[in-house]
Amino acid sequence: MSEWVLPDEVLANAPTCTPRPHELADLELLLTGAYEPLTGFLTAADVASVVARGELADGRPWPVPITLDVPAELAARLDPRAPRDRVLVLTDPEGAPVAAVEVLEITPAGPGSARLAGPVRRIAEPAHGPFRKMRTAPAVVRASLPDGRVLGVIAERPLHRPQLAQIAHTARALNAHVLLLLPIASAGPGGLPAEALVRAVLAARDRLPRCTVVAVPLAPRGDEIRDGLLRAKIAAAYGVTHLLSLGGTVSSAGVRVIVPRELGYDIRDGQWRPLDDVPPRFRRGQKTPAEIADLLDRGSGLPDWHTPPAVAAELSRSRPPRRERGLVVFFTGFSGSGKSTIARGLYDALAETGERTVSLLDGDVVRRLLSAGLTFSREDRDLNIRRIGYVAAEIARHHGIAICCPIAPYAATRAEARAAAEEAGGGFVLIHVATPLEVCERRDRKGLYAKARAGIIGSFTGISDPYETPTDADLSVDTSEIGVDEAVKQVLDHLRDEGWLDRRGW
Numbered sequence: 001m002s003e004w005v006l007p008d009e010v011l012a013n014a015p016t017c018t019p020r021p022h023e024l025a026d027l028e029l030l031l032t033g034a035y036e037p038l039t040g041f042l043t044a045a046d047v048a049s050v051v052a053r054g055e056l057a058d059g060r061p062w063p064v065p066i067t068l069d070v071p072a073e074l075a076a077r078l079d080p081r082a083p084r085d086r087v088l089v090l091t092d093p094e095g096a097p098v099a100a101v102e103v104l105e106i107t108p109a110g111p112g113s114a115r116l117a118g119p120v121r122r123i124a125e126p127a128h129g130p131f132r133k134m135r136t137a138p139a140v141v142r143a144s145l146p147d148g149r150v151l152g153v154i155a156e157r158p159l160h161r162p163q164l165a166q167i168a169h170t171a172r173a174l175n176a177h178v179l180l181l182l183p184i185a186s187a188g189p190g191g192l193p194a195e196a197l198v199r200a201v202l203a204a205r206d207r208l209p210r211c212t213v214v215a216v217p218l219a220p221r222g223d224e225i226r227d228g229l230l231r232a233k234i235a236a237a238y239g240v241t242h243l244l245s246l247g248g249t250v251s252s253a254g255v256r257v258i259v260p261r262e263l264g265y266d267i268r269d270g271q272w273r274p275l276d277d278v279p280p281r282f283r284r285g286q287k288t289p290a291e292i293a294d295l296l297d298r299g300s301g302l303p304d305w306h307t308p309p310a311v312a313a314e315l316s317r318s319r320p321p322r323r324e325r326g327l328v329v330f331f332t333g334f335s336g337s338g339k340s341t342i343a344r345g346l347y348d349a350l351a352e353t354g355e356r357t358v359s360l361l362d363g364d365v366v367r368r369l370l371s372a373g374l375t376f377s378r379e380d381r382d383l384n385i386r387r388i389g390y391v392a393a394e395i396a397r398h399h400g401i402a403i404c405c406p407i408a409p410y411a412a413t414r415a416e417a418r419a420a421a422e423e424a425g426g427g428f429v430l431i432h433v434a435t436p437l438e439v440c441e442r443r444d445r446k447g448l449y450a451k452a453r454a455g456i457i458g459s460f461t462g463i464s465d466p467y468e469t470p471t472d473a474d475l476s477v478d479t480s481e482i483g484v485d486e487a488v489k490q491v492l493d494h495l496r497d498e499g500w501l502d503r504r505g506w
């Protein structure tokens with residue numbers, strides 16, 4: 001790492017900041033040497049050069065900008081020209097100091113934000129984070145590897161039988177030691193939490209050749225090619241000579257990339273072998289991630305021929321069947337469209353079966369208690385929906401069903417409610433009660449449309465205030481030509497079809 005030495009009083013008086021999760025992950029990779037040759041966050045010249053040419057300003061190849069953005073008012077307290085006033089202490093989310101950055105450059109980075117560049121130095125070993133003992137530094141890993149070839153495998157998804165066969169075959173063919181790299185910085189594809197991914201991969205360990213396992217705080221940045229190059233660079237830092245590509249793009253950056261042949265399951269003898277070697281009528285293919293997710297959601301279990309039972313058990317523990325998971329049923333639509341009426345019908349049906357605990361976050365009750373005092377301005381409507389979304393997500397976290405029926409006119413806030421439920425491990429079913437405005441206005445149960453037309457009440461949804469029609473509704477119900485029972489039935493059928501409820505009738 002860097003050579004500079006800081007007096008304690010400089011550190012003690014330095015401002016502090018908790019970087020965002022992906023910046024903390026980058027920080028750890030900088031500190032452990034996994035980002036060799038980088039020693040700190042990149043300067044603007046380096047960033048421009050990396051973006052334009054995939055190399056640092058001095059010409060050394062580097063695929064991805066590694067940057068640190070902080071609030072502008074914090075940056076204003078730093079002076080890159082004054083050695084005693086240019087140190088920023090970086091803390092973990094609990095506020096414990098982890099590292100110091102010697103800020104040599106400050107550039108604007110969008111409204112209210114500044115980008116800092118400069119070398120980093122470790123202050124204390126990080127104390128928290130799952131699988132900490134597996135986060136061995138690259139130099140330590142390299143020293144522990146046997147001589148000869150090292151086959152790197154970046155396990156971004158759980159390892160099923162075909163991948164296990166590919167790893168075993170390639171390791172044998174190359175006569176290589178296997179180094180399994182487990183990305184742990186963010187949830188994996190399909191929302192599988194990083195800890196669950198690690199458990200699922202480790203559940204297959206007895207089916208792997210002898211191997212070294214390392215957890216790496218590596219998160220994708222969304223650019224497949226550059227992400228692939230970064231993965232290869234990091235793998236090389238850990239001592240990998242050959243990298244097995246298991247689906248994600250892996251580009252060569254000093255290591256040989258092996259793209260294995262696709263395998264098929266041969267039902268004649270229960271072996272996985274190259275697809276072309278198995279006649280189609282005896283062949284079963286690998287399941288796609290979407291098919292695997294669907295089997296788990298329905299609670300059907302993953303078949304033994306495809307997935308070792310220990311891996312399947314770990315996966316169904318982290319992604320239980322939908323009928324056991326929490327759920328938010330979120331109705332949206334104009335006033336008078338039928339949201340509350342259908343929601344109450346759904347509530348009664350679920351209460352009758354006793355299958356799940358159900359909470360109805362009734363619009364009137366919400367506005368009287370949870371959101372008392374809020375108006376119908378955009379800000380207050382958004383806050384109202386955020387509060388509903390928060391409570392509903394907590395209900396889902398504890399495996400209950402929450403039924404919500406606000407107008408929720410803005411797509412972005414509905415998306416926030418969906419994200420909150422999913423983050424809590426629950427499902428989110430958005431039901432657009434798509435009854436046309438004219439029908440709602442004709443019903444005018446509370447006389448509010450008449451008042452809105454007369455201008456007695458302002459900002460009325462559909463009349464003098466916007467309603468963003470959902471483009472992401474899971475179900476749409478128009479109540480203008482069906483009765484209440486039929487509307488409730490459509491919702492129940494959908495929830496049953498999608499596996500959220502038992503098929504048992506009532």
Ligand SMILES: Nc1ncnc2c1ncn2[C@@H]1O[C@H](COP(=O)(O)OS(=O)(=O)O)[C@@H](OP(=O)(O)O)[C@H]1O
Pocket residue numbers: 334335336340363367376380381382384385405406407408409446448457458459460461465
């Ligand atoms: N300006 C204005 N715009 C829309 N609605 C109004 C307004 N003023 C009062 N009401 C009554 O409040 C109910 C909507 O409240 P919500 O909490 O569902 O609205 S929002 O989701 O926060 O937009 C809604 O009740 P429902 O008919 O049950 O939807 C209206 O009766």
Ligand SMILES: Nc1ncnc2c1ncn2[C@@H]1O[C@H](COP(=O)(O)OP(=O)(O)O)[C@@H](O)[C@H]1O
Pocket residue numbers: 333334335336337338339340341342405433443445478479480482483484485487
């Ligand atoms: N199929 C249907 N589903 C729901 N409500 C219906 C249906 N057909 C007619 N209605 C009537 O429409 C009105 C809907 O009002 P409400 O449920 O309070 O709407 P919202 O909660 O969307 O404001 C009620 O008077 C209800 O009886």
